[in-house]
Amino acid sequence: MTAMRAALLRGFERPFTVEDVELLDLAPTRVLVRTKAAPFCSTDVTSFHGRLGKVPPTILGHAATGEVVEVGELVRGIEVGQRVVVPGTPECGHCFYCGIGRPDQCSELFDLGGVYPDVATTSDGLVVNAAGCVGGYAELMNVSQNQVFGVDTDLPWEVLSLLGCGITTGVGAVLNVARVQPDDVVAVVGAGHLGLWAIQAARLAxxxxxxxxxxxxxxxxxxMKVGATQAVTPxxxxxxxxxxxxxxxADKVxxxxxxxxxxxxxxxxxxxxGTVVLSGLKDAAGEVTFPQIPLAIHGRQILSTQNGNVRMRRDLAAYVRLLERGALDPTPIITSTYRLDDINTALERSEQLEDLSGVLVF
Ligand SMILES: [Zn+2]
Ligand SMILES: [Zn+2]
Incomplete structure (x- = not known):
């Protein structure tokens, strides 16, 4: 049995408790990753309030980065010691959605019926699951081999950690979904941890x-610092x-x-x-209504995206190179780093919009 410290959500809207837990044994197709950094995402604020269907006790943190420490006996192509990104979405390669080139909807995540894998037990005997199949707010992550992607780079861990959610969603929304073209006029609604990446990608395109x-x-x-030509109120x-x-x-929004x-x-x-790409979510029960004329008569395309429709095996290396040569700049976006023990501060500051990306570092 392996012990680790993890930030547990034992109940909705109860402060995280950082505890020693015992990891369950590693299944043959899974990988144990020592967490190096995990961003505290606005989605986890939503989960904290019980608005995204998570089941406590759980370890939040749906994207992270780290170093492989153990691989199951059936795992191929992932080595102990490798630096890896663990994104919010797996890519199993053989489900219907992976088959049509849309691993952002991979069945390994979306056909679980909301039942995430159990990964550890608490000292008082509770079984803990890894929310979103990642559980990044812990010293170790027990994850599927299909959700672990090697990277060959010297980029700092806190930058790499953003490749599993913020960068992939923001950049992917622009390049993969809106397909922004030279000379387009692009509007980005929301200049938070997704929008600021979208702004950079739009300029790049x-x-x-x-x-x-x-x-x-x-x-x-x-x-404005990351490339907007104007920044205005709604x-x-x-x-x-x-x-x-x-x-x-705007041509693309x-x-x-x-x-x-x-x-x-x-x-x-x-x-x-024009083209509108929706990527935000505040509440699983939320609904949005649109007037009909702009849709039915004026021919707008309303698209949506989960994780930027990325295909990690195609896009990850490109995004790493863009970061390496400074074409994508994380500096103004990583506003704080926290130790795991300070996770409740990270939560509070995310909720108060005081951080763009606050990153837990290990
Ligand atoms: Zn996220
Ligand atoms: Zn799949």
Whole structure:
């Protein structure tokens, strides 16, 4: 039996408790990864409040990075000692969705019926699962071989940790889903840990103008630093995009905020026959409504994305190279690092929007 320290969510809206737990034995197709960094994601704030169907006691943290310490006997292609990214989504390679090139919907995650794998037991005899099949807020992660991707780079751990959620979602939304073209006018609704990556990707793809939309002045400031050509409040968004498109509206809009009002706004500031990509989520029970004319008559394409529709085996190495040569810049986005013992501070600061990406480091 292997012991480790883990931050447990023993009940919704109860502070995390950092405890010693005993890991269950490693199954033949699974990999044990020593966690080096895991971002505290806004999705985990939602999970903390019980709005995403997690079942306590659980270890949150749906994306992380680390070093392989043990591989099951049937695991192939992953070596002990390797640096790996453990993203929010597996890629089994043989389910229906992997077969159609959409591993962002891989059955290994989405057809579990919300029952995540058990990975450890507590000193008082409870069995603990790994939320999202990752459980990154712990010293060790017991994960499927299909959710472990080797990287060959010297990038710092805290930067690598963002490749499993923020970077893949924000960059993938722009390059894989909206397919931003040179000279496009792009609007990004929400300048948080997804939107700031989307802004950078839009500039990389050659967008002429990138209009960042966020109610928070500080976040608008960061948006300008990472490549937005304008940063405006939601109230000013329509006028801003019309001002640079002869009144039409944005060619492509990336929504990276979550509230239904942000998703509505994304539609409103797009042009006729434009493309809107929705990526935010605030509440599993949330609903959004859209007016019919802009959809039915004006030919807009409303798309959505989970984890940027990335294919890790294709996109990961490219994103690593973009980070290595500074074409993607994590510096203004990683606003804090925390030790595991300070996870409740990370939660609080994420909830208060005081961090863009606060990263737990081990
Ligand atoms: Zn996330
Ligand atoms: Zn699959």
């Amino acid at each position: 050659g967008a002429r103008d990138v209009v960042a939309v966020d109610p928070t002045e500080e976040r608008r400031g960061v948006a 109230e000013d968004a329509l006028a801003a995009v019309r001002g640079v498109t002869e009144g039409r509206g 990336i929504e990276a905020a979550g509230p239904p009002s942000a998703q509505r706004l994304a539609l409103e500031i797009s042009r006729r026959a």
